[in-house]
Amino acid sequence: MCGALSADELLALSAHTRLVNHESGDELAGEKMPAESYATVIRGVVKLTKTLEDGRQQIVGLQFAPDLLGRLNANENAVSVEAASDVNLCRIPKAALERMVKSNPALAERLMSQTLRELDEARDWMVTLGRKTAAEKVASFLLLIATHLDPEAVGEKRKFDLPLSRADIADFLGLTIETVSRQMSKLKADGVISIVANRHIEVPKLSKLKACCGS
Amino acid sequence: MCGALSADELLALSAHTRLVNHESGDELAGEKMPAESYATVIRGVVKLTKTLEDGRQQIVGLQFAPDLLGRLNANENAVSVEAASDVNLCRIPKAALERMVKSNPALAERLMSQTLRELDEARDWMVTLGRKTAAEKVASFLLLIATHLDPEAVGEKRKFDLPLSRADIADFLGLTIETVSRQMSKLKADGVISIVANRHIEVPKLSKLKACCGS
């Protein structure tokens, strides 16, 4: 985001911001709670969730660095915001950011394009939630993480640590934790991935994983 | 959208726009096709769909009047756009709208808030797709239509015509057409709705329908 600011603006902004750390599981903002400030993700993964009355939960978005957290001009959160891993955030007071957006069209445009990207991701995910099988869902999730955590990687091989627990993956995919576990085991048995440790995954051939995604 | 424009701007705009009609089923723009123009919905319902290689389809958005169709500054459609009912559109050339957005911050802000609303709707729908039962999905869909088609209605009673076929409803909910039909029959048997004609639905008590939505 800061790429859209001049040196002067960056200086002015830095007077208001504050670096904060949170550990995995910390609730950063609650559903239907007042929105007090914005924040950019510096390191780690933040999950956006929605919960039904009876406790069923769905992750509706994941935010990686350098995404901005917080909905522009809203007074209330539509989602609950929670640290999925240990995270570093850079908090920005609500008024300060909104003032800057008003006076800086380039910044406004940058936020618009982040919002459009989030909308695209949400719609891609709707296809996964509505129309894919459990096996395809899990493969799609692994592919998403593989491409997000190391977008620059070349070749067919990938190694990464999952930033989410099995329970979070299940909430993301609209599955149960048991089904996620079974499908991971099946991908391993089929030679598509190796599970080095619970969280550490290796993908020998990315195209093979892609072939399991159904699209 | 036009509410953000001055009289002069409206006049300048009207030189470029063209009213067009399409009937139900017409494809307005294809997935991965170049985006040539924007359009606002004047009447009717437009569906945004995504399709997997093997033909499985998911509706990822519905647009009612007065939504703007077309993604700002994109050269390619991420979704396929199709008339779900007979529709009237007001087409605006790509360059003309983009020029106006640049020079009119109020218009840019209006588009930003439509995009944020679409994002909210997409996220609400992800919960429905991922975590609700078939019965809750169908009830949620009926509630969505009831509130969208007549947002001003007061009291507990609602009557409306479904703008979507059973097949479209199934694609929207991530279900099969048979399951949609069965759940509609069940809602009817439970006295939550009456099916006056295939498409014409009456809801005697909106709160009773809400209670079937799971949230």
Next chain:
DNA sequence: CGCAGGCTTGAGTCCATTCAAGTACAGTGG
């Protein structure tokens, strides 16, 4: 060592799907 939390595996159940008829209705042509 014992314990707790996260994860995996197994067995049985249930809900949505698949496959297959059957119904309702609008449009068409005799």
Next chain:
DNA sequence: CCACTGTACTTGAATGGACTCAAGCCTGCG
């Protein structure tokens, strides 16, 4: 007016994939 046709929708029976419930397995930690 009535048969004929096609489309949209409904209903039934059987199947299967994901869920539920229940154990069991690792691994880190006190």
